[in-house]
Amino acid sequence: MTIDHLFHRAITDFFNSVSVPLTTVSCPNCGSAVEYRNFPFSYGGKTWEIPFPICPECNPIVHVPMYRA
Numbered sequence: 031m032t033i034d035h036l037f038h039r040a041i042t043d044f045f046n047s048v049s050v051p052l053t054t055v056s057c058p059n060c061g062s063a064v065e066y067r068n069f070p071f072s073y074g075g076k077t078w079e080i081p082f083p084i085c086p087e088c089n090p091i092v093h094v095p096m097y098r099a
Contacts, residue, residue, distance in 0.1 A: 038074060045071060045078040057085035 031039075057064055064083040071078050084091075 041073055042076070045073065045076075045080070048080050049078045051081050052083060054083045057083075057088055060085065060087050062087040 051066065054064055056062065062085055064085050066081040067084050068079040068081050071080055
């Protein structure tokens, strides 16, 4: 196998493993319930939806108007 093939395989294996929903239900900092948000990642012509736990207390979502973003 070439280095390029091994690198490609390592990246796709990583994305396959992290696309499984996590079991975290509470924030390790404040104990609040976490929400999961899916973020798309693409590599090699394939796309994965990776769930990230977000604590609404520690990381509140602030809505910024599009013209100020």
